[in-house]
Amino acid sequence: MLSQAELIDPQARTLTVRIKRYNPEVDEKPHWEEYKVEADGHDRVLDVIQKVKWEQDDTLSLRRSCAHGVCGSDAMRINGSNGLACKILVKNLRSDTLTLEPILGLPVLKDLIVDMKPFFDHYKSVMPFLVNDEQPPTAERLQSPAERARFDESTKCILCACCTTACPPFWGDRKYVGPAAIVNAHRFIFDSRDRGAAERLEILNDAEGVWRCRTVFNCTSACPRDIKVTQTISEVKRLLMTGNIDLDTAPSVVIGN
């Protein structure tokens, strides 16, 4: 709980906001621009950017939609690490300089907006949907709480691309499916109702699949949903080796809580 004093005096600061700007119609290559913004400690980085756009330079382009950490459209590189601009508070910034760049590894369209198509192509390549050709039951396909908990971690993904574009192997090799696609494959591979595991694993056993992962852990620290991304990738690797899909071992989830 915030005290009354904190609410009244919320650590206001003057931020120097450095934004990597790029307008494909004018610029040959991206350049930096600086803005001064008076920010409240409880402002989000997104509020700071919108102050720039609304009060100083309306040519600044960015993606945002829900602004509450659910839609995942305002992923960007904030002071060198990936995150959602709507989830980071000004009071949590270490310095008074706020550096903003588009996420790395995807083609920049304008300013902070990148082309997400390569990212979603990788996502689609792992069949991120339920595969089950068995006769459906008259009611739902039932699942125990333990079975549901098994893949709970990977259901949290909002496809913001923070993990994939924080991944050094992905920066070098754009054909690598990337952490986000593996998380979403994990979500169905470990679902007791799904029968497409073998097909997905064949895709992920490719040289551009899970084996490009070098456990850098950038994905895990970048994830705004706190998904243990590196762990899900490792679970897929282990499964590839053993062939054993354990459907109710969810070490990190307490059931019935």
Place this chain on the structure above:
Amino acid sequence: MTARSTGRRIRPSGGYELFMWYFMRLSGLALVFLAVGHLFIMHILNNVETINYAFVASRWTAPRTGWIWRLWDASLISLAVIHGFNGLRQVLYEYLSAGGRIVAGTVTWALTAVFIGAGGYSILMFQPDEGFIKEHPLKIERTTEISSASAPPASQPISVAR
């Protein structure tokens, strides 16, 4: 509620990249013991200043334990070279297209073979040069026999630890 133990089995996958990934884990684990053990013997149990040709020769040709040291050193060089060059290959793969990857894979494996060939030949085929050992004798009486690793001979000055 009691959770029913469930699970499905599918055919374990195989393949080059999977095998090399597993190899990296196992060799990494083995190298921790081999490399740290090697450093411990060479730098803590023995003073580096006493390590010379005769020292190595006495280890490798010791009647009972010689084969252990040769096996140790051969494993150390083989695992380290494969582990290192496979790591290099993985990094190179990130920056290369399909054609470049074939070149990188071939070159790293060729270098792996050359280094293991040269190192393995030296270690396993080693025959001591008695004349050279006479000119440059052991600086300590016994080397790696831990049972005799008590106080060094009085004539042997103990150098300052660094």
